Every structure is written in C-alpha cells, then in structure tokens.
Amino acid sequence: MKKAEEQELRFVQSASQKTGQAVISILLVLTGMLCFVPFWYIVCQSFSSNEAISAGKVGLLPVEFQLDSYLYVLKRAPFWKAAWITVLRVAVGLPLGMFLMVTAAYPLSKGKRFPGRDFYVWFIFFTMLFHGGLIPTYLVVRELGMLNTVWGMILPCAVNVFNMLLVLSFFRQLPVELEESASLDGAGHWRILWSIFLPVSKPVLATVALFTLVQHWNSWFDGMIYMKADRYPLQTYLRSIIISFNFSNLTPLEQMQLSNFNENALKSAQMVIGTIPILLVYPFLQRYFVSGITLGSVKG
C-alpha cells in the first residue's frame, strides 16, 4: 500500500516536472525566436523584390527571390570605401588597443611588488569617474588636427579601461612562481610578459581582442562627428542611408506615398553585409566571452 502511494507520488511529481520542463522549453523557444526572427526578417527582405516588400508580402520567407540588391551593393563604390575605412580602423586600432591593454595590465598585476601601482591605479580609475564630456574631447581632437583622419577615430578610444581590467584580473591569478623562475634566469619584464604571460593568457586575450574588434566595427558616432561624409566608416555610412531613409519624421500618409520608390531590399542587403563580420567572429566571441565577462564582473 505504502509502496503504491510512494510510486504514485513519484509519478505525480515527475508528471508535474514534465509539465514544468515543457513550459520552460516553450518559453525558451519563444525567447530565442524573439531574438532571431527580426534578423531573419531583414535577411528575407534583402532577397525579396521591392514591390513585394512595399506591398507587405514579405514574411518569414523571401518573396520574388532576387539577388539584385546584393549585386548592386557589391558594385556600389561608397559602400566599399566606407568598409575600407572601417577595415583600416580595425587594422590599426586593434593591435594598438591590445598593446596598451597588455602593457598596462602587466605592471598593475604586480600588486605591492610594483611601488608605483597605487598612483597609476588612481590615475586610471579617475578617468572612469570623471569625463570631460563630448565637447572638450571633440575640441581636443580638432586641435590635434585629427579631424577627417582615421586617427581621430582610433586614438581617443585606444585605452579601454574595462577591457584592461579583464586582462589585469587574469594576469593577477597566474602563479607568482611562473614569473619568479624566469626572473631568476635573468629575463626582464618585457620578456616575461611576451614569452610567459601572453602565451598562457590566450582565453582572456581572445575575449578582449574580440570586444575591441566589435567595438571598432560598430562605432559610428566618432565617424559622424570627426569625419566628412565621403570618408565615413561603414556604420556611419549605413546610418546615413538607413536612418535618413527612415522617414520617421513624416506622417504615415507621406510614408505611404514615399514607400512606392523606397529601397528597402537594398537597405536590408547592406545591413546584412554590415553584420556578416560580427556573425563570423560570433562563434569565437561566444567561446570566450562568458568566461571573460564573468571574470570581469564577478571578479575571479
């Protein structure tokens, strides 16, 4: 009798657990779709004809499939010029950012063994507390003659304290012996950093490298205020075609009239192409970033 009851109880429990799991699964699937479907929708638009888009026929599959928008974008010189400026910016900004991050994190990771540490910590920390703000920064860039040059977009944001902190906390938890033995062998700090610290820090370096890459790729504001329109980086260029075509300050009626000759498919195609690099690094981003950010936010 008792056994039967127990069995029944277990059955009830597992049944309710099953319902629980089903509810959780459904909620999670919906959440996932919520994040995926909007992007998919844009992809579908980019492969559909303008007429189909304007008529509101495009849902979750392309309508009147075409590749013209992509072919057109590929032939569009301003798009490639903007992409080139962004590539240039990443190509210079990423190594520079990594260099600064690593060289600042290494001495600070020494703790009390580095006599100047407290001063530097406060010096850096204060920049997190207080900012000159947009206008003085803009004026500094202007007076350095860096307007309309790639440097204006690279140098002011070259030091990223948050990323540096990720590297710092990783360095700090490396065993002291690693360094002491090398130090006895007569290796200087540059050597120790280069041939001992960096090789064992690949996960955190990958994380911050990807963060820096994404940051440079996605930046648009500095491009907008520092660069002239014909030298916009990609995101700023995309902004000029996407947002100004947004019609958001027109009335619905005006929008309706204008939508007859809109370039929706073309817009979508450029948005998709602009997202591809992020998509490409995403698997790597994912592999490292959980350990990376938890290291920084929870502090390991």
Added chain:
Amino acid sequence: MEVWNGKEGKKSGKKNLQLHVMMLPTILFLIVFSYVPMVGIIIAFQKFNPAKGLFGKNKWIGLENFRYIFSLPNTRQVVVNTLILSVSKIVIGTLLAITVALLLNECRNRILKKSVQTIIYFPYFISWIILAGMIGDMLSPSSGILNQLITALGGKPIYFLGDNRYFRTTLIVSDLWKTFGYNSVIYLAAITGIDSSLYEAAAIDGAGRWKQILYVTLPGMSMIIILMSVLNMGNILNAGFDQVYNLYSPGVYESGDIIDTMVYRMGIEQGQLAPSAAVGLLKSVVSLLLIAGSYYIADKKFDYKIF
C-alpha cells in the same frame, strides 16, 4: 619575494623602471584624451570662441552658460526623460535577465539550453545603427510587420517611433531586447557557481524545484544581483545615446530627448559649444558622485575592488 628587494635592490630598481616604461603609453593616451578634455571643460565658464582654440584667451563669464541652460524650456523635461528611461531600463532589465537566467538554469534539455543561450546575446553585439534600421522597418505605421499584425487583428496602426505616447515604451522595450541576453549570461554564470551540495541538502529536506529556486538559487545570486545594481547606479544619467539618437525625431523630443542627445544637438549641430559643455560638466559631476558612491558601497559592503 626576496628577488624583488633586499640584496638585489639595484636590479629590482632597474626592473621597476621597466614597469614604469610599460605604463607610459597608456598614461600618455589618458593624459591627452582624458585629462586634457577634463581641463578643457573650463570652457563651460567661458564665452567660447572656437577660433581661439581650447586654451585660448576666451572671456570668462562665470555661470552665464549654466544660467542659460536652465533658462531653456526643455531642460527639465530632458532630465526627467533621462531618469525615466535609464531607471526603467535598469530595473526591468535586471528582473528580465534574472528570469531568463533562471529559465535557462532550470532547462534540462541541453541542446535547447545551449542554442537559446547562443541566440539571445546576439543582438547585444549588433550596433544600434543596424538595430535602428530594423526597428524602424518593423515598426513603420504603413508597412511594418507589427502594424500589419495590429491592423489584421482589427486595430489601428500605431506610430511607435513618432507618437509621444508610445516612444518611451518603444525605447525601453527595444533596449531590453538588445541587452537581456547578455545580462542573463552574467547571472547564469553566477548560478553555475552555486555549490551543488546546497541543492542536494535542500532536496533531502524535501524542497521541490520551486523551493530550491527560492531558497538556494536566488540567495546564491543575491550578491551579484545587488552588486550589479549598485554598479548600475553610476549609469543613471546614461539613458542610451546611441539608441535614442538613432530612433528619435523632433516630434518625440518631448518624451525621448535625453541629456546626451541634447548636448550633441546643442554643441555639434548648433555650434553652441560652451553651453553644451556646461550641460556636459553638470552631468559629469553628478555621474562622478554616483559612480564614486556606487564603487564605495561595492567596496565596503561587497569587497568588490575593480583594480
């Protein structure tokens, strides 16, 4: 440790020099691009003439710029908008992220868990430019997919981005959409760190899954939740420039204009550099207090040290 001082003092002195040299590039960059602008904020107290340059002989006018910005009719509304937007984003965002983290943690289907986790923080890494394009497209009153749905269900199209009644909500919801995945990963990591023997003990005591969430998981997360909230305090004046600037239009300034967009329009678009710098200075000072306060609390109460 001995290697570092004592007998080899001289050598360690030379070695310390290397460490100082290593710090030098970062320090130089910070001086030029952080400290010089901090000093440059003095233009907030000047009648600034761009031709004379940042540290040129500009006329000092005391608090004139500040008086000017407070005399503007919209300033109050802009501050209110900023606070409403940022507080809602932080509070709802935290609750949402915790909920999703709990859902993910309770999910027994590994493949589902992994794939959802993979998808949900994708939007976080996409720029507001692309997202604004997408949002503008989906929310368009004439052809947007959402309004088509609304009209199909018999409703009237809603002008989400152009109507002051809906604009703020649109901003909050779209920001939550972009960031909840990223934040829930942080909380999920905190859950993963909870000692599993606590769950076993709770299970032996007869606690079901709900009770386990209530008495083990949430208390286990409480540190990180409180810590994140404290650190978010420093962001209260940042209502999301990238987002607002790319989604707003003059018609919705009333509900969506924030401090940062005001600084930008005033300074860069209209060329009123000094008054705009004055707004920036006020914001920086309040932020300084908030951030310093939050780090102080985080340090004293939670032993959280950023360095």
